[in-house]
Amino acid sequence: MNTSSIAPKQTRSNKGQGVIALVAIVGFFFMPLIAVFTFEVARLYLAKQELQNACDAASLAAVATLASSDNSDTTTAHKNSIQAALKIMQRNFVLGNQLTSAQLASSRDDKAQNIGETKAYFEFLNPITNAIEDISSPNAKIVRVYGSLVGTLAFGQFVGIKSLPVNAIATGAVPRFDVSLCFDISGSMDDQTPISCVRRKWDPTLNGGSISYEVISGNNGVANGRLFDVVKPDATGSSLNGVPPQLLTESYWNGKMYFTEYLAKVYGVPGLRSLNGYPDAGQPPGNYPPGTAYTWDGFPAFTDMVVNIDGNQTFNAFDYQGYSFPNLNTLVEAARGNLENDAVYKSSKANTSVAVTPKAGYQKAYLDAAANRLQPMNDAKNALVTFNDILNTDADTHFGLVSFDSSVGADANSQETWYSIDENSAYGIKQGFPLPHVKVSNVPNESNFDLVNKSIKSCNAMGSTNIGGAIHEAVQDIKNKSRLGSVKAIVLFTDGEPTLPCGPLDTTDPMRNARLAAAEARDAGIAVYTVGLAQNPAIIPQQVAILNDKNSDPSTGGIAAIAGHGGTFTEVTNSADLRNAFAKIARNLVRLIAHEANGDV
Numbered sequence: 001m002n003t004s005s006i007a008p009k010q011t012r013s014n015k016g017q018g019v020i021a022l023v024a025i026v027g028f029f030f031m032p033l034i035a036v037f038t039f040e041v042a043r044l045y046l047a048k049q050e051l052q053n054a055c056d057a058a059s060l061a062a063v064a065t066l067a068s069s070d071n072s073d074t075t076t077a078h079k080n081s082i083q084a085a086l087k088i089m090q091r092n093f094v095l096g097n098q099l100t101s102a103q104l105a106s107s108r109d110d111k112a113q114n115i116g117e118t119k120a121y122f123e124f125l126n127p128i129t130n131a132i133e134d135i136s137s138p139n140a141k142i143v144r145v146y147g148s149l150v151g152t153l154a155f156g157q158f159v160g161i162k163s164l165p166v167n168a169i170a171t172g173a174v175p176r177f178d179v180s181l182c183f184d185i186s187g188s189m190d191d192q193t194p195i196s197c198v199r200r201k202w203d204p205t206l207n208g209g210s211i212s213y214e215v216i217s218g219n220n221g222v223a224n225g226r227l228f229d230v231v232k233p234d235a236t237g238s239s240l241n242g243v244p245p246q247l248l249t250e251s252y253w254n255g256k257m258y259f260t261e262y263l264a265k266v267y268g269v270p271g272l273r274s275l276n277g278y279p280d281a282g283q284p285p286g287n288y289p290p291g292t293a294y295t296w297d298g299f300p301a302f303t304d305m306v307v308n309i310d311g312n313q314t315f316n317a318f319d320y321q322g323y324s325f326p327n328l329n330t331l332v333e334a335a336r337g338n339l340e341n342d343a344v345y346k347s348s349k350a351n352t353s354v355a356v357t358p359k360a361g362y363q364k365a366y367l368d369a370a371a372n373r374l375q376p377m378n379d380a381k382n383a384l385v386t387f388n389d390i391l392n393t394d395a396d397t398h399f400g401l402v403s404f405d406s407s408v409g410a411d412a413n414s415q416e417t418w419y420s421i422d423e424n425s426a427y428g429i430k431q432g433f434p435l436p437h438v439k440v441s442n443v444p445n446e447s448n449f450d451l452v453n454k455s456i457k458s459c460n461a462m463g464s465t466n467i468g469g470a471i472h473e474a475v476q477d478i479k480n481k482s483r484l485g486s487v488k489a490i491v492l493f494t495d496g497e498p499t500l501p502c503g504p505l506d507t508t509d510p511m512r513n514a515r516l517a518a519a520e521a522r523d524a525g526i527a528v529y530t531v532g533l534a535q536n537p538a539i540i541p542q543q544v545a546i547l548n549d550k551n552s553d554p555s556t557g558g559i560a561a562i563a564g565h566g567g568t569f570t571e572v573t574n575s576a577d578l579r580n581a582f583a584k585i586a587r588n589l590v591r592l593i594a595h596e597a598n599g600d601v
Contacts, residue, residue: 043095043151044151044164044166046095047094047095047149047151047166048166048167048168050092050093050094050095051094051147051149051166051167051168052147052168052170053092054088054089054092054094054099054147054168055089055120055145055146055147055168055169055170056170056172057088057089057092058085058086058088058089058120058145058147058170059085059143059144059145059170059171059172060088060172061081061084061085061087061088062081062082062084062085062122062143062145062172063081063143063172063173063174063175064084065080065081065084065085066078066081066143066174066393066394066395072386072389072390072392072393073393074135074136074137074138074140074393075135075136077393077394078124078135078136078140079135081122081143082104082122085120085122085143085145086102086104086120089102089118089120089145089147090102094118094149094151094166095151097116099118099149101116101117101118102118102119102120103118103119103120104119104120104121104122105119105120105121105146105148106121107121108121108123108146111148111165111167112148112149112150112165113150114150115150115151115152116149116150116152117149117150118147118148118149119147119148119149120145120146120147120148121145121146122143122144122145122146123143123144123145123146124137124140124141124142124143124144125140125141125142125143125144126139126140126141126142127141127142127173127396128444128445130142138392138393138449141173141174141395141396142171142172142173142174143171143172143173143174144169144170144171145169145170145171145172146167146168146169147167147168147169147170148165148166148167148168149165149166150164150165150166151164151165151166173396174394174395174396175395175396175487175589176395176396176397176483176485176486176487177391177395177396177397177398177486177487177488177489177589178397178398178400178440178442178478178481178482178483178486178487178488178489179391179397179398179399179400179440179488179489179490179491179589180399180400180401180402180440180474180477180478180489180490180491181384181387181388181399181400181401181402181452181456181490181491181493182402182404182467182470182471182474182490182491182492182493182494183380183384183401183402183403183404183456183459183493184404184405184465184467184470184492184493184494184495184496185377185403185404185405185435185459185460185461185462185463186237186239186404186405186406186461186462186463186464186465186494186495186496186499187237187238187239187240187241187247187250187405187461187462187463187464188233188236188237188238188239188461188495188496188535189374189376189377189380189461189495190227190241190242190243190374190375190376190377190461191226191227191228191231191233191237191238191375191376191495191535192226192227192228192375192376192535192575193226193227193242193307193373193374193375194224194225194226194227194307194308194311194312194313194315194373195224195225195226195227195230195242195305195306195307195308196215196223196224196305196306196308196314196315196328196331197215197216197218197223197224197230197251197257197302197304197305198213198214198215198216198302198303198304198305198306198328198332199213199214199216199260199272199295199296199301199302199303199304200212200213200272200273200285200303200304200332201214201272201285201287201295201303202284202285202287202288202289202290202349204290207352209352210349210352210353211284211285211329211349211350211352211353212353213328213329213332213353215314215328216257216300216301216302217300218230218231218251218255218256218257218300219232219254219255219256219257219300220232220254220255223255223257223300223302224308224313224314224315225313225314226313227240227242228535228536230255231250231251231253231254231255231257232254232255233253233254234254234538235496235536235538235539235542236465236496236497236499236539237495237496237535237536238250238254239462239463239464240255240305241460241461241462242305242306242307242370242373242374242461243307243367243370243371243374243460244418244420244421244428244429244431244433244460245418245419245420245421245423245428245433245460245462246305246420246421246422246428247418247422247423247424247462248261248262248302248305248421248422248427249262249422249423249424249425251302251305256300257300257301257302258296258299258300258301258302259301259302259303259422259425259427260272260273260296260301260302260303261273261303261421261422261425261427262422262424262425263294263296263299263301264293264294264425265424265425265426267294269293269294270286270292270293270294271286271293271427272285272286272287272293272294272295272296272301272303273285273286273303273304273427274286275288275292275293277427278421278427278428278429279337279429280336280337280338280348281336281337281338281340281344281348282337282338282343282344282347282348283347283348284347284348284349285303285349288349304332304335304336306328306331306332306335306366306370307369307370307373307374308331308373309325309331309366309369309370309372309373310325311373315327315328315331318369320365320366320368320369321365321368321369322365323359323361323362323365323366324356325366325369326355326356327354329350329353329354330354330356331366333348333350333354334362334363334365334366335363335366335367335370336348336363337362337363338350339354339356339358339359339362339363340358340359340360340361340362340363341358341359341360342358344358345358374461375575376495376533376535376575376578377459377461379575379576379578380493380495380533380575380578381456381457381459382578382579383578383579383581383582384456384493384582385453385456385457386579386582386583387491387579387582387583387585387586388449388452388453388456390582390583390586391586391589392447392449394586395589397447397449398440398441398442398446398447398448398482398483398486399438399440399447399448399449399451399452400438400439400440400448400452400474400477400478400481401436401437401438401448401452401455401456402437402470402473402474402477403434403435403436403437403455403456403459404435404465404466404467404469404470405435405462405463405464405465405466406463406464406465406466406500406502407435407463407466407469407502408435408437408466408469408470408473408502408503409435409436409437410437411436411437411438411439412436412437412438412451412455413436414434414435414436414437415432415433415434415435416432416433416435416462416463417430417431417432417433418430418431418433418462433460433462434455434458434459434460435459436455436458436459437473438451438452438455439477439480439481440477440478440481440482441481442481442482442483442484464499464500465494465496465497465498465499465500465510466498466499466500466501466502466503466510467492467494467497467498467510467513467514467517467546467559468498468501468502468503468505468510468513468514468515468516468517469501469502469503469505469513469517470492470517471490471492471514471517471518471520471521471528471559472503472504472505472517472520473503474490474521475490475517475520475521475524475526478490478524478526479524479526487589488524488525488526488527489526489527489528489529489567489589490521490526490527490528490529490563491528491529491531491582491585492528492529492530492531492547492559493531493533493578494530494531494532494533494543494547495532495533495534495535496539496543497510497511497539497542497543497546498510498511498513498514498546501513501514503517505517505520511546512555514546514559515546515554515555515557515559515562516554517559518554518559518560518562518563519554519562519563521562521563522562522563522564522565525565526563526565527560527563527564527565527566527567528559528560528563528567529560529567529568529569529570529585529589530547530548530549530558530559530560530567530568530569530570531569531570531572531578531581531582531585532544532547532569532570532571532572533572533573533575533578534571534572534573535575537573540571540573543571544558544569544571545558546558546559547559547560547569547571548560548561548569549561549567549568549569550569552564568584568585570584570585
């Protein structure tokens with residue numbers, strides 16, 4: 001028997017047994033550890049994903065709160081967005097545990113340290129520069145959320161590792177809006193202003209000779225109180241204005257009151273306002289000395305229309321920025337510029353009936369105080385500026401403005417030329433009045449926020465109502481200069497209805513002109529939000545017919561409905577409610593974004 005052939009078989013058998021034993025040991029001791037490690041990694045990955053979901057939800061809640069808030073205070077708006085986001089985070093779960101104890105961190109480095117602890121830090125960034133912005137900055141349009149928690153390990157305690165930190169970062173941006181405001185500045189926009197129509201003339205029998213100031217009576221009674229009540233215009237309002245351009249001849253059509261200088265022009269006689277014509281400063285009444293000019297005592301005729309700067313139907317007394325206006329006499333002479341110095345005070349004969357100390361700035365003080373009383377113009381301006389403030393705070397908005405009356409300006413510096421006191425008798429200074437047109441910009445750092453607000457504040461009431469021309473220009477601005485991916489909208493404010501067609505569209509009918517412009521907006525994918533202020537209940541049916549969001553028929557429908565894309569109509573009967581109307585539009589713009597994101601528009 002050959003034994004040399006048997007020994008190697010025994011050697012191989014021993015080696016095989018050793019390998020099997022080693023595999024058994026690895027399988028018994030190490031494979032469970034690998035399984036545990038794999039399980040823990042998967043568990044931590046799940047925790048990270050769930051924390052990421054919570055941070056994503058928080059960032060979305062933050063930007064949604066910003067975009068839908070009615071708040072123009074940036075600090076408050078951002079704090080509210082943080083609190084809303086934190087509440088959303090606290091409703092989320094990580095590894096089956098709700099994050100109810102999640103707290104705000106003091107900085108991005110202030111992270112959770114203890115088991116079960118969750119922290120969130122909110123950072124606001126500039127969308128153009130990506131620089132971190134202070135919470136008070138209106139440029140803070142991007143929200144970044146840093147989340148951290150300390151998760152427990154299921155089996156780590158057996159190897160001395162009980163927990164591991166988990167971190168996540170999420171970023172959300174507020175919506176992009178490109179919005180153009182169409183602002184009706186037609187003459188009726190100061191119809192609620194308290195005014196007095198006065199005949200200023202020389203009375204040689206009064207106190208040995210002095211100026212008298214008579215509040216005249218017109219077709220509708222004594223001519224003081226709300227301009228609308230004094231004139232009683234038709235449903236579309238009056239073109240008569242409390243401050244330049246006053247267009248005083250407009251007092252005749254319904255109020256049947258005459259501006260004396262228009263009568264003088266018609267009859268070819270010297271004017272009562274001032275014998276030698278404009279300027280008025282330093283000049284006595286035109287009938288001084290007696291017999292020089294007609295006083296028009298047989299007519300409901302007036303020389304001056306002034307704003308009751310105390311806000312009353314009948315002017316009593318008012319002090320403004322150190323200037324005293326104790327009576328109507330002072331109001332009239334200040335408006336004419338006869339209280340600027342002692343020389344004009346005496347040469348105008350104002351010293352015979354006004355007992356104040358002349359000083360430079362009286363006329364400006366009157367004009368400033370009068371401008372503060374113009375209604376509904378002031379309420380409309382304030383509401384529009386507040387609307388802009390809200391959108392500038394709560395969204396990434398680029399602004400445009402088309403102010404309009406009879407026409408539309410070409411640019412931000414556009415003006416419309418009128419005589420300051422009366423157009424028909426060519427009385428006063430022929431001067432330019434602002435008719436600003438600010439075009440939406442697609443340049444990243446040109447929001448036009450400050451320029452649009454400044455332009456709104458500069459506007460005066462004047463002219464007719466060219467709604468179609470304004471919408472057409474706004475559509476062209478947005479089509480040509482809006483940003484890629486932005487939500488596009490036009491906000492139209494008017495206190496009337498189309499009374500004048502103008503522009504490249506059909507110009508034979510104001511209503512058709514406006515509806516054609518609405519169809520342009522529809523075809524360009526631009527929503528039109530309409531706000532109608534009804535100063536006179538008689539205008540409501542016409543306003544609803546042309547502005548509504550219900551009837552989309554291009555021949556008979558409303559502008560908001562024809563344009564489509566989510567635009568709405570709001571009717572307002574009190575100018576004090578305009579702010580709420582524009583806040584409503586801000587909320588609807590947010591809904592519009594939601595619809596577009598879902599493909600519903």
